[in-house]
Amino acid sequence: MLPYSTDWFISWQPNIHSSLFMGIHQFLIKNAGIDGVQALITAYRLYLDQVQGLEGGEAVLSITRAWFLVRFFNARMMQLVPCRECGGHFVAHTNELHANYVCGICHPPARAGKTNVKSKSAQQDMSVGV
Numbered sequence: 001m002l003p004y005s006t007d008w009f010i011s012w013q014p015n016i017h018s019s020l021f022m023g024i025h026q027f028l029i030k031n032a033g034i035d036g037v038q039a040l041i042t043a044y045r046l047y048l049d050q051v052q053g054l055e056g057g058e059a060v061l062s063i064t065r066a067w068f069l070v071r072f073f074n075a076r077m078m079q080l081v082p083c084r085e086c087g088g089h090f091v092a093h094t095n096e097l098h099a100n101y102v103c104g105i106c107h108p109p110a111r112a113g114k115t116n117v118k119s120k121s122a123q124q125d126m127s128v129g130v
């Protein structure tokens with residue numbers, strides 16, 4: 001039994017953090033010529049830098065969860081799927097239909113507060129990210 005299920009990475013706030021981490025991780029694998037533990041640690045450090053640079057930023061993803069996330073990707077249980085509204089890439093299960101996928105930032109749940117976060121600048125911020 002794995003201590004973490006894939007479902008944790010799909011829930012709202014963890015999904016945004018997981019997607020940030022996985023975006024960095026895949027960028028490093030493609031462009032920095034590193035993989036395995038080195039890619040995991042480097043991606044996790046960059047993820048922490050990103051989160052801690054935000055006001056009130058708190059790392060939701062632990063290094064252990066990050067490691068499981070990479071394993072889930074390697075096992076093709078999870079993948080990055082583009083949001084049709086902002087174009088960002090987000091962690092999702094592999095065996096689901098994603099043609100009309102909308103991410104948790106474009107459509108946050110009611111408890112997350114703001115009902116409309118689709119400002120132009122927010123969209124541009126997303127598109128220049130890794």
Ligand SMILES: [Zn+2]
Binds near residue numbers: 083086105
């Ligand atoms: Zn989106």
